[in-house]
Amino acid sequence: MPISEAERYRGKERPSTSRSAARTPARAKVRLRQLLKVASVACGIQFGWALQLSLLTPYVQELGIPHAWASIIWLCGPLSGLFVQPLIGHFSDRCTSRFGRRRPFIVAGSASIAIAVLLIGYSADIGWLLGDRGDQKPRAIAVFVFGFWILDVANNMTQGPCRALLADLTGNDHRRTRVANAYFSLFMAIGNIFGYATGSFSGWFKILPFTVTSACNADCANLKSAFFLDIVFIAITTFISISAAKEVPLGSRNRSTSLAEEGPEHSGQAEEAFLWELFGTFRYFSGTIWVILFVTALTWIGWFPFLLFDTDWMGREIYGGKPNEGQNYNAGVRMGALGLMLNSVVLGITSVLMEKLCRKWGAAFVWGLSDILMALCFLAMLIISFVAKNMDYIGYDLPPDSIVIAALVFFTILGVPLAITYSVPYALISTRIEALGLGQGLSLGVLNLAVVIPQVVVSVGSGPWDQLFGGGNSPAFAVGAISAFAGGLIAILAIPRSSAQKPKAII
Template sequence: MEQGGSNEVMAPLWKIIAIAAIAAGIQFGWALQLSLLTPYSQQLGVPHMWASFIWLCGPISGLLVQPIVGYFSDRTKSRFGRRRPYILGGAGFVGVAVFLIGFAADLGHMGGDSLDSPMKPRAVAIFVVGFWILDVANNMLQGPCRALLADLSAHNHKRMRVANAFFSFFMAVGNVLGYAAGSLPNLHKFLPFTTTVACDVYCANLKTSFLIHIVFISTVTITAISLVKETVHPAQKEFADGEPEPSTPFRKEVTTAFKNMSRPMWLLYLVTALNWIAWFPFLLYDTDWMGHEVYGGKPQGTNTEKRLYGLGVQAGALGLMLNAVILGFASLVIEPIGKLVGGVKRWWGIVNIILAIGLFCTIPVTRMAEAYRAAHGLVPPPANIKGGALSIFSILGIPLSVTFSIPFALASIYSSSSGAGQGLSLGVLNMAIVIPQMIVSVVSGKIDQAFGGGNLPAFIMGGVAAVMSALMAAFLLPNQPPSQASVPALMAGGGH
């Protein structure tokens, strides 16, 4: 059995599964964000090239919130535990945020927005505020959840990998449910009051989905934190009985974390950063690509164009649901496949090549759809074109399972072996995820606009980054990081 140099007793597997299940609640809302909110923001009047700037809130909040929450959750001395107060608080903020987003059109109309104007400034303002709160809340939830999984694993490296694989699996479950909700055209009939004079059928479906999200995340979070009690491990006592704590995480602790970072950890962060430069354009614009390029619709156009755009967004949500199904199955076999191909670093390289191929394949699918519309007019694409697009969504579930699991497992192993706090270490890792997202959010809209307003340029940029990430993962991540007794076994593909 692999050990991380600790005598702590591992929690039962069911406790790890209970905490990992919170990921389903987090990802349900994230799936709704990815599938519905970019089109929704454009329906409120936000131009396509500016839509990406709204998504800056996620990276910025992640840059600030996860390290801060991680730092304080490492040091919290509450009788309720270190991580659980932040998890519960994050879930509460999620409820507030999705209420603001779902009711933005209604609240904007109550505040004076005209139904005849394509731009609804008050609704946009409420939407953006809700969007920012939602991303802050998701970061409050996700970081402490992963840190608690590491705590429950008692620094056992194999159990950490298993815990992160379960977290990735439940993310897939949340994705399936969220994308399924986003793809149902008549979900609003479940809650008829969601349809109002300011909120059409598409808006009402979104509102209903988010109300379901409130109930779902509340249920899984309260259940998990009620069943799983935290205990003080020996590694935690350094903060309770040790030297005086620094005044802020950024002034000392984060700086120290970067100064003391080993070369393997720097390489891990660089591979992760390139990986997210590859992923974020697709995650940001996937349903918009289906509505605009594949189906030929527009969020602000004729009735036919609006109808086609809506059909495309729903088809994109279906594609994301298929993606999530593949993600779930792939998450459960990361460990054995890593052993089969010679190590998880090699598997990470392989799946990034799959990611690059998928992103590049959006080009021929788009060209075929354009050729079909040129010959037949504004009609939905035939089955072969739609099937090609959905195949891209589906196959990308394989690399996404690795992206959601392996970097976090490696970061937990490094931090446990060095004695660093799990919360802060995972918060610092999050910087390698959110800074690339900030870059993509700033440049992708301008790049797309410079090349005619479509989504392909950003996808191509992502494909190039995926190839670079694949090469670095396969050839530069070391097989034997220094002073890590158990990490070589992980990097080489296993060992028990």
């Protein structure tokens, strides 16, 4: 029987249906309670992400980096994701550790997150010890950027294997794949709620007074204290997650007891492509997979300016403040963190309803509507910025309650499309790429390319783009609105509505 090109790529001849059925052991379905526990690590990861997204753009400007260059600092995130997540997915697909394929990477990533947040929290103190004085803090900035890089690498090192582990546990059960991703999104929402609530509280330095030092004022101490809580949070959730996932080492003969192995067809005997071979996998993608990747890219061009500058937008354009100049800016940052907490509450509620929404209307249609809703919210934020700019309180007083409430309302509504972005694309790509014979870790790494490449573009371009139009964050939000609207239309018109549609196998 001749071997097809795709089968040669996967390194094995396709068995006949009868032999495959006879060889493959029946796998018991993983209980939903176990999936829930495994997904819980997303709560700890997202707690740190929430602190990072709400506090670090303002903090890096307080260290002395201009607003136009603040987005460049975030370039390390997508660049690390571009290489680290596919690399980790590749190695976790083939890992033969006695602890399993995914769990060693989840533990190592969580430990790295703890080290990174300590570096970030103590960057001002380390800079002081190395000679920083006054407003210029080059050494603190260097330590901060180094810790920031480690944090982004560690986040990618942890999140990718966790999603791959959920995909291992659910196999080709499309409904449970969507449920597992909804659980992951739910725990991300819970982590966001706790993280943003922590970031919006201004009194942590009173609870942990040792965080205040000669180099670290109250605002800096609040950041440092929040990261101490992050370490505790991620330690607890990582323990729960790895304890619930009963992985059998890859290559073990006792496959019938494994909940995380996918049977002989998906075992470690199939060598996975990486880096120089990664783009070779593209030739096997169907048109639908390409559309999913394209819509993912447009969606993240929409999201990334908001995630970078949400609290900075509140501090600058609603509260009319600037870093290190009075209290208006910091008050706006804390109010922005409160808005993001409300956003996360809505995100969690939407995650619970996700399965029913996708089953009723189709995952692609739900995704498309959410992108259009996101675009409308960004447009509303631009209108609020225009109204605030033409009021006479800027530079003299706090904003009127009506302006603040309007901003918080749209921060909150954005929780709906964010929940869908965190869940639906992963479920769509997992169910459609299964027939290609690629490991789930590498498959999600391929999807990650559609997330990080747009983030690189936004990180490089948003600061200069905003500066070109006089500063502020509105120009980047305008680009995000256009991109999200285009992505929503394409998702509705070009992706088949059935989220459970099985892709055709490559033969």
